[in-house]
Amino acid sequence: xxxxxxxxxxxxxxxxxxxxxxxxxxxxxxxxxxxxxxxxxxxxxxxxxxxxxxxxxxxxxxxxxxxxxxxxxxxxxxxxxxxxxxxxxxxxxxxxxxxxxxxxxxxxxxxxxxxxxxxxxxxxxxxxxxxxxxxxxxxxxxxxxxxxxxxxxxxxxxxxxxxxxxxxxxxxxxxxxxxxxxxxxxxxxxxx
Numbered sequence: 684x685x686x687x688x689x690x691x692x693x694x695x696x697x698x699x700x701x702x703x704x705x706x707x708x709x710x711x712x713x714x715x716x717x718x719x720x721x722x723x724x725x726x727x728x729x730x731x732x733x734x735x736x737x738x739x740x741x742x743x744x745x746x747x748x749x750x751x752x753x754x755x756x757x758x759x760x761x762x763x764x765x766x767x768x769x770x771x772x773x774x775x776x777x778x779x780x781x782x783x784x785x786x787x788x789x790x791x792x793x794x795x796x797x798x799x800x801x802x803x804x805x806x807x808x809x810x811x812x813x814x815x816x817x818x819x820x821x822x823x824x825x826x827x828x829x830x831x832x833x834x835x836x837x838x839x840x841x842x843x844x845x846x847x848x849x850x851x852x853x854x855x856x857x858x859x860x861x862x863x864x865x866x867x868x869x870x871x872x873x874x875x
Contacts, residue, residue, distance in 0.1 A: 684710075684715045684716070684760045684761060684875065685715070685716050685718075685758055685759045685760045685761070686710050686715050686716065686717045686718070686759060686760070686761045686763060686875075687717075687718050687719075687720070687755045687756060687758065687759035687761070687762055687763065688703065688706065688707065688717065688718070688719045688720070688763040688764075688765065689719075689720050689722065689762070689763070689764050689765070689777075689780065690703045690719060690720070690721045690722065690723075690765045690766070691721075691722040691723065691764075691765070691766040691773065691774050691776055691777035691780070692723065692765070692766060692767055692774070692812075693723045693774075695723075697812075698812050698850060698853050698861060698864075699765060699766070699767055699812045701861075701865055702765055702810050702812065702850060702864075702865065702868050703719070703721075703765050705865045705866075705868040705869040705872070706763060706765070706808075706810065706868050706869070706871075706872045707719065707872075708869060708872075709868065709869040709870065709871065709872025709873035709875075710872045710873070710875065712873055713872070713873045713874070713875065715875065718755050718758070718759070720752065720755065722774075722776045722777060722780055723776065728776070728779075728780070729748075729779070730775055730776045730778070730779020730780065730782075730783075731779060732779060732782045732783055743783065743786035743787065743788060743789070744786055744787070744788035744789035745788075746783075748783075749783055749784045752780070752784045753784060753789055756784070756785075756790075756802070756805075759805060760804075760805060760806065761805065761806045761807065761808065761875065762802075762805055762806075762807045762808075762842070763807070763808045763809075763810070764777075764807070764808070764809045764810070764831065765809075765810045765811075766810075766811060766812075766827075767811065767812045767813060768811050768812070768813035768815070768826045768827060768828060769813075771824060771825070771826045771827065772826070772827045773811075773827040773831070781831075781835065785835075785839075785840065789801065790802055790839065790840045791839045791840055791841070798838060798839045799841070800838075800839060800840040800841020800842065801840070801841065802836075802840040802841055802842050803840075803841035803842065803843065805842055806842065806844070806845070806846075807832075807836050807842045807845035807846070808845065808846045808847075808848070808871070808875075809828050809831050809832055809836075809845060809846070809847045809848070810848045810850065810868065811826070811827075811828040811847070811848070811849050811850065812850045812851070812853060813826070813849070813850075813851050813852075813853070814851070814852060814853055814854045814855075815851055815852065828847050828849060829847065831845075831847075832845045832847045846871070848867070848868065848871065850864045850868075
């Protein structure tokens with residue numbers, strides 16, 4: 684299987700980065716081919732969606748600026764997204780990536796008023812980190828992990844059954860609890 688991971692977190696020593704390493708190792712140990720884009724290390728990536736003469740939205744799917752990312756998406760069987768939940772949303776850099784790379788004409792188009800996804804041959808896995816207490820995260824909060832899974836991946840891009848793994852309440856977690864979370868990430872990736 685070919686796996687494309689998009690990692691979006693500025694902290695390269697925290698739990699999000701550890702989750703990236705666990706997932707990557709799990710996939711590789713299972714014999715899968717893995718490519719990673721670390722958005723905070725992509726120095727030339729501009730997250731601002733522009734709408735001017737050279738950047739008209741109608742030309743988004745052919746914009747050479749994002750060709751490498753689109754090629755990685757087309758190459759992959761599985762798309763993996765790893766990012767933190769901040770104030771119910773993901774990092775602006777990640778949102779800019781979704782806005783500009785997964786654009787109309789490439790990831791989806793509309794048939795009348797309904798979106799038609801072009802990525803239905805792929806599977807997806809979202810891994811989010813946050814500090815929200817589990818009860819609030821489970822029953823109250825409608826964060827960007829859930830929105831990404833339901834509204835974006837399924838409804839817009841046509842990816843059915845995307846998995847969402849939430850590594851939560853991290854500030855109150857113990858080293859042993861974090862080890863268990865990372866072992867879970869490894870197991871899921873290794874059995875994919």
